[in-house]
Amino acid sequence: MSTPQTPVKTPVKTSGRPLRALTLLAVILVGLLGTALIQGADSVRLGLDLRGGTSVTLQPRASNADNKVTSEAIDQAVSIIRQRVNSLGVAESEVTAQGSGTNRQIVISVPGESGRRVVDLVGQTAELRFRQVLAESSALAGIGGGEATPTGGVSAEINARFAALDCTNPANLQGTGADSPNDTIVACARTGSAKYILGPAEVLGQQVSKASAGIDQQGASAWFVSLTFDGEGTRAFGAQTARVTSLPSPQNQVAIVLDGLVVSAPSIREAIPSGEAQITGSFSQVEAQDLANVLKYGSLPLAFDRGEVQQVSPTLGEDQLRAGLLAGALGMGLVLIFSVAYYRGLGIAIVGSLGIAAAMLYLLFLVLGKSIGFTLTLAGIAGSIVAIGVTADSFIVYFERIRDELREGKTLRTAVETGWSRARRTIIVADLVSLIAAFLLYFFAVGGVRGFAFTLGLTTIIDLLIVFLFTKPIVTVLSRWKFFASGHPLSGLSPKSVGMKEKNAKISQTESPLEA
Amino acid sequence: MAKLSGLGGRLYSGETSFNIVENRKRWYSFSALFIVASIFALGVQGLHLGIEFKGGASFTVNKATATVQEAREAVEAVGLPGEIIVQKIGDSKVRVQTGAVDAAQSRAIEAALTQKFGVTEESIDTQLVGPSWGKEITKKAIYGLIAFLLVIMLFLAMVFEPKMAAAAILAVVHDVFITVGIYALVGFDVTPATIIGFLTILGYSLYDTVVVFDKVRENTKSVVANSKVTYSQAANLAVNQTIVRSLNTSIIALIPVGSILFVGAGLLGAGTLKDLSLALFIGLAVGTYSSIFIAPPFLAQLREKEPAMQALAKRVASRAGAAETNTGSATKISRRTQAKRKGRK
Numbered sequence: 118m119s120t121p122q123t124p125v126k127t128p129v130k131t132s133g134r135p136l137r138a139l140t141l142l143a144v145i146l147v148g149l150l151g152t153a154l155i156q157g158a159d160s161v162r163l164g165l166d167l168r169g170g171t172s173v174t175l176q177p178r179a180s181n182a183d184n185k186v187t188s189e190a191i192d193q194a195v196s197i198i199r200q201r202v203n204s205l206g207v208a209e210s211e212v213t214a215q216g217s218g219t220n221r222q223i224v225i226s227v228p229g230e231s232g233r234r235v236v237d238l239v240g241q242t243a244e245l246r247f248r249q250v251l252a253e254s255s256a257l258a259g260i261g262g263g264e265a266t267p268t269g270g271v272s273a274e275i276n277a278r279f280a281a282l283d284c285t286n287p288a289n290l291q292g293t294g295a296d297s298p299n300d301t302i303v304a305c306a307r308t309g310s311a312k313y314i315l316g317p318a319e320v321l322g323q324q325v326s327k328a329s330a331g332i333d334q335q336g337a338s339a340w341f342v343s344l345t346f347d348g349e350g351t352r353a354f355g356a357q358t359a360r361v362t363s364l365p366s367p368q369n370q371v372a373i374v375l376d377g378l379v380v381s382a383p384s385i386r387e388a389i390p391s392g393e394a395q396i397t398g399s400f401s402q403v404e405a406q407d408l409a410n411v412l413k414y415g416s417l418p419l420a421f422d423r424g425e426v427q428q429v430s431p432t433l434g435e436d437q438l439r440a441g442l443l444a445g446a447l448g449m450g451l452v453l454i455f456s457v458a459y460y461r462g463l464g465i466a467i468v469g470s471l472g473i474a475a476a477m478l479y480l481l482f483l484v485l486g487k488s489i490g491f492t493l494t495l496a497g498i499a500g501s502i503v504a505i506g507v508t509a510d511s512f513i514v515y516f517e518r519i520r521d522e523l524r525e526g527k528t529l530r531t532a533v534e535t536g537w538s539r540a541r542r543t544i545i546v547a548d549l550v551s552l553i554a555a556f557l558l559y560f561f562a563v564g565g566v567r568g569f570a571f572t573l574g575l576t577t578i579i580d581l582l583i584v585f586l587f588t589k590p591i592v593t594v595l596s597r598w599k600f601f602a603s604g605h606p607l608s609g610l611s612p613k614s615v616g617m618k619e620k621n622a623k624i625s626q627t628e629s630p631l632e633a
Numbered sequence: 634m635a636k637l638s639g640l641g642g643r644l645y646s647g648e649t650s651f652n653i654v655e656n657r658k659r660w661y662s663f664s665a666l667f668i669v670a671s672i673f674a675l676g677v678q679g680l681h682l683g684i685e686f687k688g689g690a691s692f693t694v695n696k697a698t699a700t701v702q703e704a705r706e707a708v709e710a711v712g713l714p715g716e717i718i719v720q721k722i723g724d725s726k727v728r729v730q731t732g733a734v735d736a737a738q739s740r741a742i743e744a745a746l747t748q749k750f751g752v753t754e755e756s757i758d759t760q761l762v763g764p765s766w767g768k769e770i771t772k773k774a775i776y777g778l779i780a781f782l783l784v785i786m787l788f789l790a791m792v793f794e795p796k797m798a799a800a801a802i803l804a805v806v807h808d809v810f811i812t813v814g815i816y817a818l819v820g821f822d823v824t825p826a827t828i829i830g831f832l833t834i835l836g837y838s839l840y841d842t843v844v845v846f847d848k849v850r851e852n853t854k855s856v857v858a859n860s861k862v863t864y865s866q867a868a869n870l871a872v873n874q875t876i877v878r879s880l881n882t883s884i885i886a887l888i889p890v891g892s893i894l895f896v897g898a899g900l901l902g903a904g905t906l907k908d909l910s911l912a913l914f915i916g917l918a919v920g921t922y923s924s925i926f927i928a929p930p931f932l933a934q935l936r937e938k939e940p941a942m943q944a945l946a947k948r949v950a951s952r953a954g955a956a957e958t959n960t961g962s963a964t965k966i967s968r969r970t971q972a973k974r975k976g977r978k
Binding site: 166169174176216220222422424425426427428429430431432433436437439440441443444445447448449451452455456459495496499502503505506507509510513514517520521524539542543546547549550551553554555557558560561566569573 | 641645646685693695755756757758759760761762763765766769773774776777780781784785788789792825826828829832833835836837839840843844847851874875877878881882884885886887888889890891892893895896897900901904905906909910913
């Protein structure tokens with residue numbers, strides 16, 4: 118049977134400069150190491166499943182038929198939940214939306230044991246309400262709050278609670294959403310800078326039909342928020358503003374209360390019967406847009422299904438970490454033994470490549486942990502271990518190509534180059550397939566899967582770098598050594614191990630049995 | 634090892650050759666058997682879904698002396714509807730799984746367990762999953778699958794050729810089907826980690842197929858111009874030339890996955906590591922099989938339908954007929970003819 122006739126296309130270019138590639142690799146490694154040192158990253162950030170903690174995944178859904186899950190609504194929900202979670206005061210708590218567009222989940226993770234409370238905290242729905250301010254005080258600690266005792270209509274009990282309310286205590290900025298619309302309540306400003314006694318809610322969040330931030334055309338840069346109410350809201354807001362506008366400050370203020378916290382409490386200059394209102398003040402662009410978002414989505418048009426709650430004890434976390442590392446060491450060790458046993462001398466190149474790949478991955482974990490908040494999860498560890506196989510696969514593809522070339526009677530030095538020009542393509546295509554898989558997995562998945570996909574993608578890129586910048590150059594260097602070039606029996610490239618027959622190949626008339 | 638290397642050499646030269654492409658019907662029926670069994674298993678038994686898909690709660694107590702019996706008693710005393718599954722995990726853990734519970738019930742179960750075993754609440758690992766969660770992740774997995782197949786099909790069609798893309802995708806679908814079938818047959822737990830495994834198989838199985846197809850493409854590039862061998866024969870040689878490579882890459886890929894499986898199942902007893910690596914292990918094995926026995930024969934079958942290839946097969950057959958007294962039929966070269974052709978070389 119004829120052997121394939123593929124003419125060697127171009128003379129191979131890389132042969133003469135293995136040192137250049139190796140230097141480039143060294144620069145990359147040193148650069149990563151330097152970055153890690155400058156960042157002060159001394160350990161890989163571990164995920165909650167490796168150090169214990171609580172994670173909650175929430176699935177947004179429209180709370181009624183009129184509402185839709187929009188991207189902005191999810192952003193708004195994330196910021197409301199973040200406010201609640203931050204009030205726990207646990208370092209490194211995270212609230213993120215994962216996925217894309219409207220098809221996103223909200224993932225809350227709180228490390229350590231205090232995370233248990235988060236479960237109760239995040240599920241509640243936030244409500245937006247407009248309440249008249251009855252009293253305002255910036256005296257935050259309990260003492261001295263009583264001086265702003267309001268005129269009439271407020272019970273002694275409320276006054277006492279107002280006096281006792283300490284808005285510097287993070288627990289009071291949690292936003293429980295438990296404020297009943299018909300009650301007079303005490304509440305803190307969202308920022309913790311003031312506290313209020315507020316009358317019953319007169320206008321509800323869902324009665325706001327439109328809200329947007331705008332800039333005053335005449336004034337230099339005066340940002341304002343304009344809002345429009347629906348029919349019912351127009352009537353209610355008209356009545357409320359008509360009543361309060363003539364009252365003395367602070368009772369002429371209407372507080373915008375979201376999730377039990379006062380977002381803003383503008384004073385009313387005139388009755389607004391038209392249902393079109395403008396809130397002005399010394400807003401920055403961001404503040405105005407935030408307020409507009411609160412008004413638009415603050416009523417949280419979303420309800421949440423509690424998707425998954427996972428509480429991992431530090432013990433289990435430690436066990437999982439140890440198991441992951443053990444599996445990694447075992448897998449790496451066995452792959453190295455196999456490579457050396459099969460490829461003999463060439464195994465050196467595999468040992469070196471995998472070693473450098475592991476070092477590069479570790480450095481990237483360090484750097485990415487600091488720069489983009491990458492955390493290593495158990496699935497991520499699994500991804501890196503699986504990647505040992507992918508990485509080693511590229512070497513095998515290359516080495517088998519070299520052997521193919523040798524079988525065609527080429528010298529080792531030629532075989533190393535022509536084999537490379539053919540293997541390169543295969544490796545790139547195969548790695549691209551892996552990358553596409555990793556990318557899509559990351560894009561479509563949530564939680565642990567993303568960790569897996571991320572490391573898989575990362576290691577595939579590392580594989581490409583290593584093959585081009587280390588494996589190929591080092592094999593070129595090795596091929597110049599007499600040990601390999603002469604086909605020493607232990608080099609892994611001897612005629613015997615490649616499977617070439619000395620002279621006239623013996624011809625078997627029958628098929629070889631499979632057990633060969 | 635050296636023996637395998639020697640075999641690699643003989644396979645490369647064509648001196649030893651397995652008639653993989655020609656015997657496609659054998660592999661097809663073998664796979665068909667498996668697929669029918671898979672469908673049967675899926676239909677009759679279905680997949681053994683973890684609580685992530687059904688909704689439910691899982692509580693794991695880390696205490697060596699805890700027994701299944703004690704845990705069951707403690708949780709049953711809470712009075713939950715539905716089935717309660719209690720298992721010993723590894724040496725030092727007991728896991729209780731229940732149906733969907735609300736926050737209050739979950740606290741009651743935790744309280745019952747902390748009381749029974751004298752452990753702190755923090756040392757109990759819990760997982761609560763809402764009833765609609767499974768649908769959500771299943772939907773995502775299916776979207777991911779469809780997107781993957783489309784993108785890869787386009788990519789391969791661009792890099793190789795459309796028929797190769799079709800054959801590669803067929804092989805991938807075949808792998809996922811059989812892997813899922815094995816899960817249904819054996820009754821392994823299906824968790825989100827298992828799904829990650831299934832999706833990763835897609836990439837892996839393709840990696841192997843890409844390696845084989847790259848060689849097929851190289852071998853068949855000038856097959857029409859040379860008129861020496863048919864497309865199927867050239868493809869078969871490519872498969873033989875890459876068998877050792879495919880086996881090696883598969884072994885190397887299976888070693889780390891096997892390590893995870895060993896540690897995950899042995900040390901941790903259950904969880905992400907075990908579920909993920911089991912799916913990968915099975916999928917990789919099936920993927921290796923399909924990249925050798927399913928994808929290339931199917932590709933050859935597709936290509937042989939082309940008029941140019943049929944004409945080529947005729948030319949090759951008549952050449953062989955002119956040289957030998959014993960000719961095979963137009964598209965099939967008999968074993969003997971092939972052996973003699975080799976001998977001539």
